[in-house]
Amino acid sequence: xxxxxxxxxxxxxxxxxxxxxxxxxxxxxxxxxxxxxxxxxxxxxxxxxxxxxxxxxxxxxxxxxxxxxxxxxxxxxxxxxxxxxxxxxxxxxxxxxxxxxxxxxxxxxxxxxxxxxxxxxxxxxxxxxxxxxxxxxxxxxxxxxxxxxxxxxxxxxxxxxxxxxxxxxxxxxxxxxxxxxxxxxxxxxxxxxxxxxxxxxxxxxxxxxxxxxxxxxxxxxxxxxxxxxxxxxxxxxxxxxxxxxxxxx
Amino acid sequence: xxxxxxxxxxxxxxxxxxxxxxxxxxxxxxxxxxxxxxxxxxxxxxxxxxxxxxxxxxxxxxxxxxxxxxxxxxxxxxxxxxxxxxxxxxxxxxxxxxxxxxxxxxxxxxxxxxxxxxxxxxxxxxxxxxxxxxxxxxxxxxxxxxxxxxxxxxxxxxxxxxxxxxxxxxxxxxxxxxxxxxxxxxxxxxxxxxxxxxxxxxxxxxxxxxxxxxxxxxxxxxxxxxxxxxxxxxxxxxxxxxxxxxxxxxxxxxxxxxxxxxxxxxxxxxxxxxxxxxxxxxxxxxxxxxxxxxxxxxxxxxxxxxxxxxxx
Numbered sequence: 102x103x104x105x106x107x108x109x110x111x112x113x114x115x116x117x118x119x120x121x122x123x124x125x126x127x128x129x130x131x132x133x134x135x136x137x138x139x140x141x142x143x144x145x146x147x148x149x150x151x152x153x154x155x156x157x158x159x160x161x162x163x164x165x166x167x168x169x170x171x172x173x174x175x176x177x178x179x180x181x182x183x184x185x186x187x188x189x190x191x192x193x194x195x196x197x198x199x200x201x202x203x204x205x206x207x208x209x210x211x212x213x214x215x216x217x218x219x220x221x222x223x224x225x226x227x228x229x230x231x232x233x234x235x236x237x238x239x240x241x242x243x244x245x246x247x248x249x250x251x252x253x254x255x256x257x258x259x260x261x262x263x264x265x266x267x268x269x270x271x272x273x274x275x276x277x278x279x280x281x282x283x284x285x286x287x288x289x290x291x292x293x294x295x296x297x298x299x300x301x302x303x304x305x306x307x308x309x310x311x312x313x314x315x316x317x318x319x320x321x322x323x324x325x326x327x328x329x330x331x332x333x334x335x336x337x338x339x340x341x342x343x344x345x346x347x348x349x350x
Numbered sequence: 351x352x353x354x355x356x357x358x359x360x361x362x363x364x365x366x367x368x369x370x371x372x373x374x375x376x377x378x379x380x381x382x383x384x385x386x387x388x389x390x391x392x393x394x395x396x397x398x399x400x401x402x403x404x405x406x407x408x409x410x411x412x413x414x415x416x417x418x419x420x421x422x423x424x425x426x427x428x429x430x431x432x433x434x435x436x437x438x439x440x441x442x443x444x445x446x447x448x449x450x451x452x453x454x455x456x457x458x459x460x461x462x463x464x465x466x467x468x469x470x471x472x473x474x475x476x477x478x479x480x481x482x483x484x485x486x487x488x489x490x491x492x493x494x495x496x497x498x499x500x501x502x503x504x505x506x507x508x509x510x511x512x513x514x515x516x517x518x519x520x521x522x523x524x525x526x527x528x529x530x531x532x533x534x535x536x537x538x539x540x541x542x543x544x545x546x547x548x549x550x551x552x553x554x555x556x557x558x559x560x561x562x563x564x565x566x567x568x569x570x571x572x573x574x575x576x577x578x579x580x581x582x583x584x585x586x587x588x589x590x591x592x593x594x595x596x597x598x599x600x601x602x603x604x605x606x607x608x609x610x611x612x613x614x615x616x617x618x619x620x621x622x623x624x625x626x627x628x629x630x631x632x633x634x635x636x637x638x639x640x641x642x643x644x645x646x647x648x649x650x651x652x653x654x655x656x657x658x659x660x661x662x
Contacts (some may be wrong), residue, residue, distance in 0.1 A: 116523070117616070118478045127482055129464065147413050157636045195450065195461045223477055224597070225462045227450035230420065232452035239528035240420050242447045243590070253530065260443040261600075262360070262543065262590055263536035267419065279581075279598055280591055320485040327623060330644035336657040339629065339647050347627045347644065349606040350547075350662070 102212035102249070104156045106147040107174050107232075107292065108201055111222045127222075130263045136145075136172040139217025141179075142277040144203040145284040147215050149182035155249050156213070158182050162205050163310060164198045165310065166190050170286060174252035177295035183302040189312055191305075194223065197312030199231035204308035206236050212255065218243050218276040229276035239269040243278040253323075299317040320335055351379025351470050354430060355406075356439035356448070357398050358387045364397035365408055366546045367440040369506075370499035375438050376403050376408075377467035377502070383408055383432065385520075387423055389416035393600075399514040402506045403512045410520040418444050422524035424451035429522045431456055431492055436470070441496040441601075442545075449496050458490035465501030479597035479621035499545065537592055544595065547576035549606045550625070552595050553588070556611020556632065556651060558590040565652070566610065568659040574594035578602065582616045596621035596633035611651050614639030629657075 112127075113135040116335060136144075150156040160258045161176035162168045164173040187201045219226035231242035241247070241256030245264065249256045249324040254269045259278045275341060287295075305312045333339045343350045353375040360367040368384070375382045382403055386395040387410040408430065412622065414422045415542070417591065427448065429436055438610060439445030439454060441463040454461040463481075464572045466474035475496065508514070544550060551566050553572070566638040570577050578595040595602055597620040607625035612618060614637055622628070623642050631645035633650050640646045 112478070118481050120482050122542070126483050127478060155513035183441055196454060196457075199454060212630060221479065221597070224479065225460070226446050227453070227460050227462060230447065230450035231460075233420070234424065234451040240447070240451065242420070243443060258443075259591055261545070261578075261592070263534065265417070265534045266532040268530045268532055273528075278591075279584075285495075314459065315489050316461065317487040317489065318484060319487055321477070322483050322485075323485050324476070324480060324623075327628075327642045329641055330646055332640075332646045332648065334652055336647070336649075336661060340658070340661050342645055343606070343627070343629070347606075 102156050103160065103167065103209065104147040104150060104209035105160050105162060105206060105209055105214045106125050106143050106176065106181065107216040107228070108144065108161055108163050109217070109220045110134055110163065110165050110171050110172045111135045111137045112137055114221055124294050126319050127317065137173050137217050138186055139330050140217060141284040142281050143215040144176045144179050144181060144317070145282045145286070146277060149282065150249070151180065158208060160203055160294055162202065163187070164193055164201045174295050175287060175299060177298045178292040179285065183298055186300060186302045186303060187308065188302055189305050189346045191313040193301050193312045194314040194316060195225050195227035195231055197314060198228050200310040201308055201312055203230050203235040203307055204310055206232070206290070211271060211313065216274070216276050221306045230276050233274040236300050238272055238274050241267060241269055241275045244277050245280045247275055253326045277282060282347045351436065351437040351540045352380055352381040352434045352470065353383070353438060354381060354434040354447065355384045356382050358393060358440045358442055359386070359388060359391060359394040360442060362390065362393055364394045366504065367442060367499040368398065369401055370502045371384060371497045372401050372403060372496040373505040374464065374654040375436070376505060378470050379435055380499060381405055384429065385410065387418060387426055388417040389413050395517045396514070399517055400507050402508050403655070404515045406515055407517045408520050409517050410522070412523050414523050414526060418448065419526065419529045420447045420451050421529050422526040423448045424446035424455060425524035426522060427452045428455040434492070434528040436495060437492045438495050438497055440628050441498050445496045449494055453494040456492055456494070458492050459488060460494045460496070461488055461509070462496050463498045464495055465498050479617055480623070481616065496553050498601060500601060514606055537590065542574065542576050544578055544593070544600050544602055546603050546662060549573045549575035550578050550602050550604045551575045551610065552578035552580060553583055553610050554612030554614060555582040555586055557583060557588060563589055565655040569655065569662065572659065572662045580612045580615070580617070609639050609643070610655065612639055612644065614636045651655060
């Protein structure tokens with residue numbers, strides 16, 4: 102079985118973000134970028150399925166600017182066999198990305214597609230579900246466990262209040278939640294080897310899709326700051342303040 | 351403007367989040383229908399019909415919609431969406447699972463987790479874990495939107511004199527040979543649900559281990575609070591992930607939030623900083639949680655918690 106795994110280049114999760122002074126967007130100049138953490142989990146799961154003998158090939162794909170090839174190289178260093186870069190400088194959101202990915206699915210015919218549940222920049226949580234709709238495939242979102250059993254896939258999902266297990270026909274689309282696995286770190290020899298693995302570059306027009314977002318970003322502002330609070334000296338004082346000042350007890 | 355709201359329900363009862371989503375719909379327009387999909391959900395439809403501002407409830411009561419699996423539920427909503435300018439759902443795991451699939455079936459974008467309505471096509475939503483707020487405008491004819499329930503005050507019930515909206519059955523039954531429900535394992539608890547609780551008390555890595563979370567239980571019982579946790583506590587294996595408050599967990603905004611042994615990573619603050627009153631108990635005076643807390647107690651939690659419980 103071939104597994105297609107989608108990755109996204111985003112701001113490193115440790116970086117404190119700054120809003121541009123003109124409020125047009127978040128300032129990403131000279132900011133450290135990395136693979137979206139949920140995408141790392143997706144790559145890890147695909148590689149583990151290959152190590153278990155369930156998958157025969159892992160193909161990493163991204164939709165984004167030229168620099169996003171760094172994240173594809175990371176996926177290759179982590180164990181993907183080859184990569185596909187759909188290169189665009191447009192501001193792409195979920196629907197455009199899903200349309201490009203759907204064309205890649207059509208061409209590659211994977212048995213399983215794994216994506217992160219959301220990217221930590223736009224926090225949209227949409228692309229996997231949209232890809233499932235566009236390809237007509239079933240979806241197992243927010244997965245904390247996946248098991249391939251013959252031509253079926255069991256997915257345990259993180260839902261409000263607990264866990265849900267569903268069974269999907271293959272091929273299927275899976276999006277990862279935090280507890281699915283703990284991603285490995287790429288080793289130096291693998292990083293060197295990754296440089297020689299094949300990477301296919303296409304444009305959205307090669308695929309016959311438009312990827313530019315139809316949602317206009319009018320303004321980006323920093324959130325309202327909370328006023329710093331007061332220090333209380335004891336539990337008694339805390340209870341007193343909560344009762345008599347905040348009136349929440 | 352005509353708006354369809356997907357009702358959220360659990361165990362045959364209408365979930366509180368629905369009233370918040372209807373409130374968001376009221377900020378967009380005044381022609382609001384609620385879709386209740388599920389199996390044996392007539393009681394949910396009756397409750398939804400009592401919500402203020404709801405014109406009509408559309409009831410799709412069929413085994414095909416049991417557990418609201420994404421494939422049939424999205425097909426159902428896409429079938430009905432032609433009658434509406436907006437489709438709204440709570441940004442719950444159900445809404446997040448189903449609505450993007452609806453949007454793609456209709457070839458439109460989705461606006462996720464709105465916290466404010468500026469106009470019928472313009473909305474505010476948090477990005478970068480709530481570290482920035484984006485104002486976005488949708489040019490699509492159909493707007494598909496998930497709503498963060500804490501961003502909108504719940505719409506009221508009509509009251510006993512107010513009557514009910516009409517309930518109309520939906521005949522459409524979606525085919526689904528692709529997905530099957532196997533089982534659900536839900537945490538059993540007498541405490542309120544995290545997202546709906548008026549008081550939340552959360553523990554972090556400072557709790558040391560999972561057993562020490564019992565120190566929070568006595569206080570939670572006295573305050574009628576839900577118990578949450580930071581991602582650090584979940585990652586350390588102290589407690590299950592469904593207790594996680596933060597960017598990657600649940601977003602809460604209770605009247606009172608008590609953070610115990612939580613340093614205050616950005617990812618945690620993103621999930622609780624809209625709480626009305628925040629109390630932080632931490633032995634590290636420099637912990638970033640103190641920058642957002644209203645009341646800061648620098649203390650060893652193993653001494654402070656039993657004392658707090660005894661004094662409530």
